[in-house]
Amino acid sequence: MEWLERLNKAIDYLEENLSGTISYEHAARIACCSTFHFQRMFSYIAGVPLSEYIRRRRMTEAAFDLQTTDLKIIEIALKYGYDSPTSFNRAFHSVHNVSPSAAREQGIPLKAFPRISFTISIKGDVPMNYRIEKKEAIRIVGVKEHLDMNVEECFAEVPQFWQRTIQAGMLPEILALLNQPPFGLLGVSTCMNGEEFDYYIAVATDEPVPEGMTEYLIPEGTWAIFECIGPMPQAIQDLQKRIVTEWLPTSGYEYADLPDIEVYSEGDQQSPSYRSEVWLPVIKKQR
Numbered sequence: 001m002e003w004l005e006r007l008n009k010a011i012d013y014l015e016e017n018l019s020g021t022i023s024y025e026h027a028a029r030i031a032c033c034s035t036f037h038f039q040r041m042f043s044y045i046a047g048v049p050l051s052e053y054i055r056r057r058r059m060t061e062a063a064f065d066l067q068t069t070d071l072k073i074i075e076i077a078l079k080y081g082y083d084s085p086t087s088f089n090r091a092f093h094s095v096h097n098v099s100p101s102a103a104r105e106q107g108i109p110l111k112a113f114p115r116i117s118f119t120i121s122i123k124g125d126v127p128m129n130y131r132i133e134k135k136e137a138i139r140i141v142g143v144k145e146h147l148d149m150n151v152e153e154c155f156a157e158v159p160q161f162w163q164r165t166i167q168a169g170m171l172p173e174i175l176a177l178l179n180q181p182p183f184g185l186l187g188v189s190t191c192m193n194g195e196e197f198d199y200y201i202a203v204a205t206d207e208p209v210p211e212g213m214t215e216y217l218i219p220e221g222t223w224a225i226f227e228c229i230g231p232m233p234q235a236i237q238d239l240q241k242r243i244v245t246e247w248l249p250t251s252g253y254e255y256a257d258l259p260d261i262e263v264y265s266e267g268d269q270q271s272p273s274y275r276s277e278v279w280l281p282v283i284k285k286q287r
Contacts, residue, residue, distance in 0.1 A: 004118055007031050010031040014057075018080065040244070045244065046116055055095070057113055057115065058091075059080075060112050063111075073100045074088075126242075128226055128239075128247055129227040135223060137218060138204050139204065139215060139216075139217050140203060140215065140216050141174070142177075142186070142201050143202070143212075144200045145157070146197070147199060170201075178204065179207065182204060182263050185203060186201070186262065186264070189261075221256055223281055224247075224279070224280045226247075226280065232276070236262060239278055252285055253282035253283065254283060255280070260281065262277070263279065
């Protein structure tokens with residue numbers, strides 16, 4: 001699979017630069033997707049955030065250096081990107097539960113995290129209902145939160161943003177503007193350029209922008225739209241992982257540099273029959 005080969009080449013780049021500077025943007029270019037999508041795919045497939053994988057691998061190599069070379073601890077710290085012994089000691093201890101100096105002693109238990117290699121086993125025993133649709137530009141109005149490109153932090157911050165919006169009583173005001181498809185409350189991630197990440201809680205509308213809200217025009221494009229049934233947020237998180245690990249590798253499509261969209265219908269979000277949608281921006285793979 002080309003898709004899998006590109007991911008493994010991105011891992012090659014990470015491994016070759018454990019003792020140098022690692023650029024998420026460069027790794028994403030190797031994988032032929034945006035920085036945001038690369039981090040998210042990695043987290044879903046590997047089961048660990050990209051930053052944590054790099055930290056574990058660097059501390060694994062640092063432990064080898066401590067036990068097999070005469071390099072000073074500060075030299076090893078600098079080799080793996082740490083400017084001070086304190087920050088290196090903290091990172092090393094978080095992985096090995098011992099200090100770097102103690103790791104030089106014989107008989108000290110240490111942890112080794114091997115290099116990851118992506119292989120995917122696609123079961124196909126549970127169907128995913130989806131459709132491919134090309135959409136004209138969609139104007140949305142609502143509230144937004146500006147986040148950095150750290151996907152791990154975003155997974156925590158986005159639910160907090162939803163909670164703040166609910167507590168502020170904004171959802172009824174936003175929903176009152178809804179008069180265009182898709183008919184539902186939207187969660188929109190605009191994360192195409194690798195530098196900015198704005199997350200919108202909004203609706204599709206042609207109404208004027210009320211005070212305290214903002215608008216955004218989702219560009220025209222093609223989306224793979226997946227049906228999600230089950231309580232939030234677990235059902236949608238499980239579906240997103242399945243899309244990336246099961247559907248995308250064999251679909252003939254790859255990520256497009258367009259916003260990700262979640263569509264939430266009315267109803268009890270904790271109900272086992274609650275319905276929502278995940279819109280994955282896609283383009284056909286180049287042959």
